[in-house]
Amino acid sequence: MAKKIVLIIIFFALFLAGLSYGIQQWIILPSFYQLERELAIKDLNRVLDAIEQETNHLTNVTNTFSSWIDTYKFAEDGNQSYIKNNFGMTVMQITQIHLFQIYDRAGKKIKEEIFDPLYLKNITLSLFDRQLLPRHDNFFQAQPEDLLQGIVLSEYGPLMLSALPILKDDGSGPVNGTLIMGRFISQDIIRRLSKQTKISFFVEPVEKNKIHSPPASNQEKDKELITTNKHVLIAHGLLRDIFNQPALKIHANIPRDITMHGIDASTLTSMTILLSLLLLGTTLLTLFCVYNTKIKKVNQEIKKEVDYRTFQLRLAKDDAEQAKDEAELSREQAIKANRARGDFLANMSHEIRTPMNAILGMSYLCQRTELSAKQARYINNIHHTASSLLGLLNSILDFSKIDAGKMELEITDFTLDDCLSYLDRLTFESVREKDVPLIFDVQAKLPFMLKGDLLRLGQVALNLVQNSLKFTERGAIYVTVKLVEQTQQQVSLIITVEDTGIGMSEESAEHIFDEFIQADPSTTRQYGGTGLGLSISRQLILLMGGKISLSSELGKGTQITVELSFEKSNHSNREVCDALAGKQIIIIASDNKLALAITHTLASYGANIERFNTFTSALTHISNGNILLINEHFRAQDIRDFLSLLRQKNLRTTNILLSNQAELPEALAQEKLAILSKAVHLSSFCLAADIGMIAQQLKTEQALHRNKIVSLEDNLRGKRILLAEDNAMNRQIIVELLSDVGINVILAENGLQAIELLSEHKVDAILMDIQMPVMDGIEATKQIRRQTQWQAIPIIALTASAMRGDKEKGLAIGMSDYLTKPVFSDKLYQSLIRWCGEFPTQAKMSAAAPPKVPGSFDGTNTDILPATHQTAPEPVTAAPAEFSRQILDIEAGLKVCAGKQHLLNSLWQQFSDKHGDSIQRLKNLLENGDIKQACALLHNLKGIAGNIGALTLARQVADLYRQLTLSPGDMDKNQLENMAKQLQQVLEAINKQLQEKPPLP
Structure with a gap:
């Protein structure tokens, strides 16, 4: 026991010594070192700030000289009398200016004085040995707000420099030249700044080959602290020149008073801690001896605790095995949930793409009709927005990407x-x-x-x-x-x-x-x-x-x-x-921020821009060929007077009105004015001004589009296509697209009807929807491919599913091509040209007996539908007074049908025939408890009602459908009756409309 106590005492003494040393070196002194470095950096910053203040003072002096009217007049005509007193040697010595140069607005040097402050004699600096400043030179100050200040190195030493544009004494322009003034950083200045900052320092030029810091300015890397001894700390700082390159190195000597105080404080603190710990150690040693006897008793208790913990470990092992089984069960459930998610995404893909097909198809058809400029812009925006939404949908519904938890970028x-x-x-x-x-x-x-x-x-x-x-x-x-x-x-x-x-x-x-x-x-x-x-x-x-x-x-x-x-x-x-390179553009707007933004935008494409706040100030600067941008905030009468004045002066300009509106205001409708959104960018400006490659490209694209339609008609006219599609709206859109290029269409509502019609008619290709009642497109394709006489017929799949693997499955069973809904006209035509061209035409039009044209496209009539070309919008007939838009909104229906009344009449007829008894069928299904079929009926009714203009009915059906899917047992019978009344009113309104304007044959 005695040996153990001695060893403990020795160990404790060593511990106290090490602790004392550690407290000094790792706790107390580092804080003093850190404080010392922070204060040293602040002192260094004060030196740098003092030099910067000297540079700012030089800029103030330069500003005073550059804004004197005498300087302005001298730069204008070179008369020495204007500056004889202002730029004399006495004034330069008083203001401590050692260099000044005056350049006119063309950049030509017209006055210069450089002298050595030490010997008071004129000298020459190679850096400023130039007679002409190019406009792109840093020293050239072309704008009133331009400013250049900083430090440059010369063969006579470092020089503070300031360059400002020469303006009138009221600060107005135009800029009449550039004034450059400089002041050498002499020893007198260094001594004065040392006294001012109370810091001893000196500066020396930086040797380029010894600079290892990056050229870009970095405040942390430009400062360095070096410890030479325990009494002095040397702070180094870099001053960069006007080109942002290291120029001067500052050496500041900082006394280490804080460190010396820190050493004294740490010594005193260590001694105090050592004495306290020594007292504490003595006490603990005494207690150790007292409690040593109790340890043996505690050991017995510990043994008992170990036995108890061993028993608990056995129980924990059993629990771990049970947790493993539960984890396996959770994994299986997660797999099932993942599979259910995939099924949900597939269904959502189909449900979303079906209406997207209608939106894109109808907007495309509407684009090909006669439209006003305003209507065309609306339709273009609808089509582009839907296309953008479709692009996002394609990425979101890619199952493998979603499953991986990331979305890939398309570069x-x-x-x-x-x-x-x-x-x-x-x-x-x-x-x-x-x-x-x-x-x-x-x-x-x-x-x-x-x-x-x-x-x-x-x-x-x-x-x-x-x-x-x-x-x-x-x-x-x-x-x-x-x-x-x-x-x-x-x-x-x-x-x-x-x-x-x-x-x-x-x-x-x-x-x-x-x-x-x-x-x-x-x-x-x-x-x-x-x-x-x-x-x-x-x-x-x-x-x-x-x-x-x-x-x-x-x-x-x-x-x-x-x-x-x-x-x-x-x-x-x-x-x-460079589309606008050399173009002279004049902006007339009182909104300076707007004018400046447009100036930046157009100038980035090479244009020369001038800005004016009034017509009067702009008039003298306008010449032939200029492009004028006029803000809409001016009064219409002022704009007309201004344009009239231009005509009187025989000035041929391109005039554009900046406006948020789509069309010119009525007061300016007779003027030769183009209109341009204030969101000015290159293509919109070129189109408005009718200049550049972009405007020409648009005209070329329009001509190519017209030629493309003619070419499509030549290649596809007379072809006979079998279309198998269960959705009436989609059938209607595809028939319109095919008819526009001279294709004859045979309609089927499901795969079984398609096979039956294929036995009766020879066709050039089949457009096959995948998801259809009775027989889907997959099964129909399999049966068609089993027949030898039909194996050569191209089958093009139409599907709203965007899941990975669907295309491969379709091609594996014998489909020729695969189109995803919404079906774009270009892709549809390309696919038909490709596949109809590779096989001999099977369908031959009978010249003796032309096919009959049915009155509706509901799929029940199996006659061939010949090509039609009714693309012009038809007159819209206002709804009769007997019913309101709450029952049947005809305008909404016509928007869906791209303005074609005959299409809307056809959809009305289909709705009347198919849903006249829908309420009775719905009640029967609910009485029999067939919720699934009831929901399917409501889902179909909801979509068609919205397409034909029965918007109120569509909302009521949607509410009932939502209630039936969420809680079938709580369905409100009054809600069902209200929907039945609304449906009856819609049917009556449709019948009245069809009697006044029957479907076109």
Whole structure:
């Protein structure tokens, strides 16, 4: 025991010594060292700030000289008398100016004085040995707001420099030249600053070959602290020149008073702690001896505890085996749930793509009719929006990608203008309705295409702008694009969306990117939305490797900043980027911020821009060939007078009105004015001004589209196609698409009817829907391929399913091609040309007996439908006074039918024939407990009612369908009766309409 106590004492003494040393070195002194370094950095910063103040003082002096009217007049005519007193040697010595140079507005040197402050003699500096400043030179100051200041190195030592534009004494322009003034950093200045900052320092030029820091300025790397001894700390700092290159190295000697005090404090603290621990150790040793006898007793208790824990371990092992069995069961349940999710996605794909097919098909058909410019813009926006939605749907419904928990990017080549054009097109109507202009401010010239996911970028930009539009009632929304960094392979852009809307508090902004979160719960009620938009945008930005941030002030607006990097494409964009090179554009607008944004955007494409606030100030600068952009805020009479004055002066200009509206106001309708959205970008401007490759390309595309239609008719006219499709709306759309190019159609509602019709008619190809009642497309294809005489007939699948593997399954059973709904006309025609051209035509039109044309396309009539060309919109007949739009909205029905009355009449007839007894059939199904068939009947009725204009009925059916699927036992009988009354009123209204305007034969 005695030996143990001695060993404990020795160990404890060593421990105390080590503890004392550790407290000093790792606890006390590091804090003093850190404080010393922080204060040293502050002292160094004071020196740097003092030198910067000297540079600012020089800039103030330069500003005084550059804004004197005498300097302005001298730069204008070179008369020495204007500056004889102002720029004399005495004034230069008083102001400590050692260099000044005056250049006229063309960059030609017209006055110069450089002298050595030490010997007071004139000298020559190679850095300023130039007679002409190019406009691109850093020293050339062309704009009133331009400024250049900093440090440069010369053979006579470091020199503080300031360059400012020469303006009038009231600060107005135009700029009449550039004034450059300099002051050598002499020893007198160093001594004065040392006395001022109370820090001893000196400076020396930096040797270029000894600089290892990066050329870009980095405040941390530009500062260095070196410990020479325990009394002095040397602080080094870098001053960079106007070219952002290291120029001067500052050496500051900092006394280490804090460290010396720290050493004294740590010694005293260590001694105090040692004494305390020594007392504590003595006490503990005494207690150790007392309690040593108790340890043996405790050992016995521990043994008992160990035995008890062993028993618990055995029980835990049994529990682990049971948990393993439960985990296996959970895994099996997860697999079943995953499979159920896949089935759900497949069904949702079909349900979503079916109405998408109608939207895209009808909008395409409507685009091919005679439309006004306003109607064409509406239809184009519908078609582009639906196409964008379809693109997102294709990625979301890809099961393997969703199962992996990620969405893949589709990398393509695109231009910045592609994204801006997409954004302008899809927000135009919202901007017009709210009269809150969307303005693009592009401050990046990119003579190359970018590589990235244009769909996702457009989705994010559209989401941010629509969000700003929703919460902005007045002011404007600015989308600013800046080029941050450019390398050989990549470019980095900052895209900012700034609005003048309601803004939000700092607390709300912290959670704005969370799912289902809005700044204020009342926001959803007032403005709508789910709170998912910014969350989805943030996820897409992160997926693209970017960053997104938000700053907002309640009541003033919000600014969202997106930082993204894109790879450079190998494809040049030079022709597009220089589309406006040399064009003279004049902007006349009182809104300076709008004018500046448009200036940035158009100047990035090589245009020369001038801005004026009034017509009077602009008039003297206008010449032939100029393009004038006139803001709509001027009075119409003033605009007419201005245009009339241009005609009187025989000035031939292209005149464009900047407006949020789609058409010219009535007061300007007679003027030769183009109209342009304030969201000015390259393609919209070129189209409005009818210049450049973009405008020509659009005209070429329109001509190619017309030629393409003629070519399609030549290749497909007279072909006979069997269409198997159970959805009446989809049948109607596909028949219209086929008829437009001269194809004759045979209709079937299911696979069994298709086989029967195939026995009666020879066809060139079969369009086969996959999901149909009675017999689906898969089984029908199998039976057709078993027959030798039909094996050569192309079978093209039509399906709303977008799940991976569906196409492979279809091709494996003998289908020739696979089209996913919505069916696009181009893909449909391409597939028919491909497959009908590879096989000999089986169908031959009988010249003696032309086929009969049925009156409706409900699939029950099996006659051949010949091609028709009724593409022009028909007159819309107003609804009779006997019923209201609450019963049958004819305008809504005509919108679905692309303005074709004969299509709407046909759909009415189908609805009347098919759903005249739907209520009775529904009641019978409910009485028999057949909920599944009842839901199917309501689902079909809901879709057709919405298509024919029975909107109120469609809502009532949807409510009943939702109640029946959620809680069949709680169905409200009054709701069923109300729906029955509404259906009867719809049927009566349809019969009256058909009697007045029967279906066209």
